[in-house]
Amino acid sequence: MLSIGDLSKRTGVKVPTIRYYEQMGLLAAAERSEGNQRRYERQDLERLAFIRHARDLGLDISAIRELIALSQHPHQPCGNADRIATDHLKSVRDKIEKLKKLEQELARIVSHCDGDHAIEDCYVIRSLSDHGLCDSEH
Amino acid sequence: MLSIGDLSKRTGVKVPTIRYYEQMGLLAAAERSEGNQRRYERQDLERLAFIRHARDLGLDISAIRELIALSQHPHQPCGNADRIATDHLKSVRDKIEKLKKLEQELARIVSHCDGDHAIEDCYVIRSLSDHGLCDSEH
């Protein structure tokens, strides 16, 4: 039986975060010691590692809740799990595209500025004031 | 003189968001009509467009507050404005790098799954359970 602190050390998930996951219904309410402290088993460790990994990949709480629910029915087809991961992949790709546009715009703005003239002539400030100076929509 | 709704329509910033910016000190407290409603002038329109543009580029409120403060001193050198933009560019680039790693990992996971077998054999679920199946750190 592991304490919440042990679980935390083994998974790298902070103690308050573990309690938060319990509250959000990702982890089942743990058994308690006589003194009302949480006690965990191997199963909980695996579940928490799953959650941690999914969060690292950027999945949000509700997607993880769904995946956990699916994994409880091992004999059903996995189309939904695939869909969740595929949707997420798409949203990651969208985010990358958006950030790349920002990167270009920012790089262009910064490249015009040597950091060494007066604010009134600064391209950084001027570009922010005037969207018309931008190359593309964003 | 523009009402808050007019300002909203012209800039595309929602009414409660304009009030929020005022509260955060990005916009000066507006003049008021006899009946206590906010009234704006061209200056405010420009300021709000500046804020909107900076937000679109992903700058956070405190960075924008700093840029506005700088722009009030047109004769000082612009090194700080350049630094803010350059720092931000770096953080955008870092974010892109991270997302690209995620993208690769997710794409690999999804590619192993045809969405058509049982959950217990699903690579999506298995990869989430077992970090060891991953190609790289993330």
Added chain:
DNA sequence: TAGATATCTCCAGAGACTATAGGTTTGGAG
């Protein structure tokens, strides 16, 4: 002048935690 629309303030919620306060339990040293 009536009624529709816009505005006001204040408060709550989103998401995913993180931190604090004030109190209780546990585990190891002496």
Added chain:
DNA sequence: CTCCAAACCTATAGTCTCTGGAGATATCTA
């Protein structure tokens, strides 16, 4: 066995950038 520090408990508030609602007031149009 006793004591004390460390870990744990609950409850609550704060982070960040908005967004939405309730209930009251103001403005505009017919």
